[in-house]
Amino acid sequence: MNVLVWLAAILFILMVLIGGKKGVRSFLSLFLNIGVLFVAIFFMTNPENSPIIITFIACTLISWISLFYINEKNSKTITAFISTMITIVILLLFIVIVTEKSKIQGFGEESTEEISMFSLYIGVNFAQIGASVIIMSTIGAILDVAISIASSMHEIYHHNPIISRKKLFTSGLNIGKDILGTDTNTLFFAFFGGYLGLLIWFKDLSYSIGDIVNSKVFSTEIITIFCAGIGIALIIPITASVNAYYLVKTREK
Template sequence: MNSLVVLAMLLAILMIGLGGKKGLRSFITLFINFALFIVLLFFMNIPEVNPVILTMIICIIISFINLFYINGTNTMTKTAFASTVFTTLLLSGLILYFANATFIQGFGKEETEELSMASLRIGIDFSKVAVAVIMMSTIGAITDASIAIASPMKEMHQLKPDIDRKNLFIFGLSIGKDIIGTSMNTLFFAFVGSYLALLILFSDLSYSWSEMINSKIFSGEVVTIACSAIGLIAVIPITAFCTSYVLTKKTPPSQQEN
């Protein structure tokens, strides 16, 4: 049996065994997200399609599926989704600026040997592709952070229905402070693990610190991690505010009677 099939089966057993129905939905969501990624690649090859706008739409669809399909439709997922979309739109301008300012589009000289036999005239704006890559890299961290804050805030409101908006907002910020450190380490070690071979190559080629930092591959990953971290930090107060506002919003008497 193929080792990938065995790993997929083991992952499915563990997710379903621990998470039950939510674990099954999470496992199915992996394949749905993969299918959306294939759709993104297919339409990105069409010159008339803007990769940035297409990626933004796919990111919103991914966050919608990850939040509502896995966790259901409730106040927690609605505020988390709204916070994710708002943060993604807010972050897109920052990503556009830094991607163009740092010139990380295209391929680095370390990749020229592998691409020497291929034609690079594919009719795609690589600057927009670089922005699309960063946006796809940030959506996961933003979605995870938003649901990680909205969920305990909802639980707190259920335990203390009389809690006011300010204290509930402060509670959400305190949760955000707790997850910042671990999430930052996750982003950092994801970079180190993915590009450990590249760092070893830099060492074997006797790259100086300035050459390594100014390498297109290295700087592109740094910009991706930095944008992901900024999105992670930005979504914390946004989610805390949206959730505290919705949970403490007074229901009109006419709606209460209905």
């Protein structure tokens, strides 16, 4: 407990020193987002509620907190929020189909011993829960890319107000290309960092490459990475087009 308190204190001090008031809001937003997730989980346990709808509402609240609460309401956060919502809707529909077709919902064989004492008849749709987990895993990366591109495009427009919509859109795409590779690699290495113990266990159990690839635990995480990568790839042209349209339209008015 003391370690958690000290780490939280160090994080808070650094965020205040570097970010000032925005750093304080960023620190508080962590707890607000955690609260949103806990409330979402609470409602998901009710069989009458749709996990997909709850996930969409939770992602909307998380996006609102991460954009408007931290960075306040302005043209950059508005366009980033719109782009994020469009991407989440597209990604939700895609992920629901992928989850149902790939059958990755539920627990893997590696978890059989730990959950054998519990009842699995809990009355929730595991396919939709699996889709919810994937979309929740991607929301952070999507928000990061959206606000990065929006901020960069607004800066470009500020220094060149007469730029055409096509050139502004192209600039947004070029910015996104640089972000795409680094963010996708971040998701990939985050998986290996978080599941390094599992991979070592696979080796100790003499799993073949085929066994590892076909295990539900491994497949679920790889599909999550791919879906997150698809989300990052989608948000780039969507954010670029929304910002180009908004900025040029504002100039015309």
